Amino acid sequence: xxxxxRNRECRGSLxxxxxxxxxxxxxxxxxxxxxxxxxxxxxxxxxxxxxxxxLNISDGGTASGYVxxxxxxxxxxxxxxxxxxxxxxxxxxxxxxxKQDAIKxxxxxxxxxxxxxxxxxxxxxxYTNSKGWQIGMDMDAGVRAVCSxxxxxxRTIVQRNRIHHxxxxxxxxxxxxxxxxxxxxxxxxxxxxxxxxxxxxxxDGHYFNDGIGxxxxxxxxGFPNADSDIYGNKISHAWDDGIESEGGNRNVRIWGNYLxxxxxxxxxxxxxxxxxxxxxxVYARSRKMSERAPEADDRGPFAKAGRTDEWGGGRRYxxxxxxxxxxxxxxxxxSGNSGQPLTNSVSRNNLWLIWKSGWEAIxxxxxxxxxxxxxxxxxxxxxxxxxxxxGIESEKANAGVDRGVRIPNFNDNYVGAAPDIGxxxxxxxxxxxxxxxxESRDAATLRTARKQ
Numbered sequence: 001x002x003x004x005x006r007n008r009e010c011r012g013s014l015x016x017x018x019x020x021x022x023x024x025x026x027x028x029x030x031x032x033x034x035x036x037x038x039x040x041x042x043x044x045x046x047x048x049x050x051x052x053x054x055l056n057i058s059d060g061g062t063a064s065g066y067v068x069x070x071x072x073x074x075x076x077x078x079x080x081x082x083x084x085x086x087x088x089x090x091x092x093x094x095x096x097x098x099k100q101d102a103i104k105x106x107x108x109x110x111x112x113x114x115x116x117x118x119x120x121x122x123x124x125x126x127y128t129n130s131k132g133w134q135i136g137m138d139m140d141a142g143v144r145a146v147c148s149x150x151x152x153x154x155r156t157i158v159q160r161n162r163i164h165h166x167x168x169x170x171x172x173x174x175x176x177x178x179x180x181x182x183x184x185x186x187x188x189x190x191x192x193x194x195x196x197x198x199x200x201x202x203x204d205g206h207y208f209n210d211g212i213g214x215x216x217x218x219x220x221x222g223f224p225n226a227d228s229d230i231y232g233n234k235i236s237h238a239w240d241d242g243i244e245s246e247g248g249n250r251n252v253r254i255w256g257n258y259l260x261x262x263x264x265x266x267x268x269x270x271x272x273x274x275x276x277x278x279x280x281x282v283y284a285r286s287r288k289m290s291e292r293a294p295e296a297d298d299r300g301p302f303a304k305a306g307r308t309d310e311w312g313g314g315r316r317y318x319x320x321x322x323x324x325x326x327x328x329x330x331x332x333x334x335s336g337n338s339g340q341p342l343t344n345s346v347s348r349n350n351l352w353l354i355w356k357s358g359w360e361a362i363x364x365x366x367x368x369x370x371x372x373x374x375x376x377x378x379x380x381x382x383x384x385x386x387x388x389x390x391g392i393e394s395e396k397a398n399a400g401v402d403r404g405v406r407i408p409n410f411n412d413n414y415v416g417a418a419p420d421i422g423x424x425x426x427x428x429x430x431x432x433x434x435x436x437x438x439e440s441r442d443a444a445t446l447r448t449a450r451k452q
Contacts, residue, residue, distance in 0.1 A: 001027075002275045002315040011275060013251045015409055037194075041089060041113060043068050049093075054078075060085030063111070071117075079104040079144075080122075089113040097167070098122040100137075101144035107151040114143060114158045123167045123181045130175075131291070133205055136168030139215075141185035152190030160197045160438045169202070170209040170239045172290035173263060173298070178209045178239035186214040191226030191250070195233065197438030202237040211235035211262065213244030218311045220272045222247010229253045234434030236260040239288070241267040241304070249276040249314055256423075258433040260284040264300040265323070265330065269340055270307050274314025278303065279410060280423045281321045282431070285328040286355075299331030299355065306340025306365065316345040319410050322397075322423040325353025325378065333377060336365030343367040349404035349411070351397055351422035352377040362387070376400040376421045392421070401426050 001012035010027075017023065020038035024031060044065025049055055054077030061067040067085075071092025074080040080095040084106040095102045095117060102122040103114060123140040142163040147153050163183040170180025183200040186193070200211045212230065214223025224230065225248050235242045235257060242259035243266045245252055250273035258281075259265045265283040268276055286299040302323040305316060323330045333352025336342030342364045352361040352375055361379030362372055372387040378395045381387055392399055400421025404411070411419040415427035424431055431437075 004274070004314070006313065011251060011273075013253055013275070013277060015253060015255070015277065015279075016412075041066050043089070046070055049074075055081045057081065057083045057088055057090075058085050058108075060108075061087035063087065066111075066113070080119075082106055083112055084108040087111045089115065091116050093117045095119045095142075096121045100124055100140055102142045103144070105143070105145035105153060105156070107148075109145070109156075110153055111155045112157070114156070115160050117161045119143070119161060119163045120165045121167050125168055126180075129171055133171065134168045135171050135179075136166060136181045138170075138179040138209065139182060139185045139187070140166070140180075141182045142166075143184045145185075145189055146187045147189035152188075153186070154190035155192040157194045158184060158196075158198065159194070160435055162199045162435070164199070164201050165203065165206055166208065167206075169206040172207070172239045173288045174291035178207075178263070180207070180209040180239075182208050182210050182213055183235075184212045184214075186223045188216065188221055189214070189223070189225060191224060191228050191248075193224045193228040195224070195228075195230045197232045197435060198234070199434040200233065200235045200237075206237075208238040210241040210244040210267075211238045211259075213241060213246075213267075215247075217244070217246035218270060218308060220248045220311070222249070222270075222272075224252055226250040226252065226273070229255075231256045232433060232437040233257045236262065238262040239290075240264065242283075243267070245276065246270060248273045249316075250274065253277045253279075255279045255281065256431065256433070256437070257281045258284070258431075261287050262300075263288040264304045265302040267304040268316060269304055269337060270312035271305070271314040271316050272311050274316060274344070276314065276316045277319070278317065278321060279319040280431070282423050282433075283321070283323045283330055286330045287328075288331075294328060299329075301332035301335040301363075302330045302352070303334040304337065305334055305342050305345055306336040307343050307367075308340060313344060318345065318347045318350055319407055320349045320404075320419075320421075320423055322351040323353050325355060325395075327355060329353060329355040331355065331359055332363055333361040333375075333379065335360060335363040336367050338365065341365045341367030342370060344369045346370070347372045348374050348407060349419060349421050350375045351400060352379065353395070353397065354379045357395070374403075374405045374421070376403070397422060
């Protein structure tokens with residue numbers, strides 16, 4: 001639990017829980033119970049959809065019975081599918097060539113499940129840049145919601161989808177801040193979202209802006225706002241953030257994701273409410289400037305984590321993440337930005353390997369109120385004096401075996417004398433990502449890696 005002195009409220013999350021299970025909790029002297037969501041959705045009615053015609057869903061179900069719309073191939077339309085009803089499941093579609101957004105969530109939608117679909121080729125043209133790239137409209141998405149104060153949209157599940165190859169791409173940082181299509185964009189929406197086991201990918205000339213993200217970043221709402229989980233996804237080919245979780249971030253949990261070929265891994269500028277939990281994610285290759293050779297690229301950090309004078313100040317926790325380093329690795333581990341310092345963040349048991357040891361593994365950027373320790377790193381520490389008293393400065397990831405610290409509820413079932421530093425516990429079930437993770441309840445992305 002974290003105590004927020006600004007409003008004298010304690011907030012925090014229990015993690016690694018089983019779905020559809022009742023738990024008893026005790027806070028102070030009060031015992032109470034709560035249940036996690038079930039992964040089984042009752043079906044009241046199934047609608048078999050014919051191919052080729054755009055689908056406009058206005059007929060939904062209730063909490064006791066969803067309406068299941070089942071697979072077809074749909075090509076074209078402003079959107080392939082629009083959803084303006086509650087308690088809807090959209091399953092097993094192949095969606096191609098939407099003029100703007102492939103699946104558009106509209107007023108009236110909540111308690112929606114989008115699963116097992118293949119989504120590609122959406123988006124509008126914006127301009128052709130000096131390199132001849134065709135750049136798409138900013139924020140056009142495979143799954144899109146633009147909310148308002150009258151419709152905040154809560155409780156969506158987006159799982160086991162392939163979302164790939166938008167019609168047009170985003171610009172890289174060589175032309176300024178990227179703008180262009182995304183796999184998922186939620187703007188100004190409510191919370192209680194689960195985004196898991198998706199595979200998000202593309203190719204040169206068709207990169208995303210962010211893989212998963214939304215707006216408004218500098219607010220107490222943003223994406224995914226509150227009480228949400230983003231886990232088990234495999235995300236690549238984004239000129240900005242793999243996962244953009246910025247705004248309120250009240251009890252938001254980002255875990256077990258694999259991120260590759262993005263400028264930044266997980267972005268959280270700002271986290272206004274908190275706490276935000278970022279744990280057991282893996283970051284492979286960073287790429288930011290397309291018009292520079294890889295060895296001259298600025299690269300981005302695994303975690304972009306700043307604040308402004310007006311927005312920010314919520315708590316962040318970074319536990320057991322891995323930045324793989326190497327010649328194509330991240331530029332930093334965790335960092336604030338120019339004019340956006342890193343504050344109120346706790347880092348434990350992370351493997352912060354970056355591509356140049358002379359750069360910062362951790363950079364407060366003028367921030368304060370942070371707590372960094374028990375991390376393994378190969379770069380500089382631009383931090384408060386006394387940071388990483390139990391940390392390990394090394395280029396070798398295996399130097400972190402049995403060198404981590406216990407974090408209750410996050411690494412209870414470690415193997416060996418102590419928890420390992422990094423995302424993968426040596427000797428435990430191997431981490432799995434994307435559709436592969438969604439196929440098995442034994443996937444380590446579902447819970448802390450367990451003893452075999």
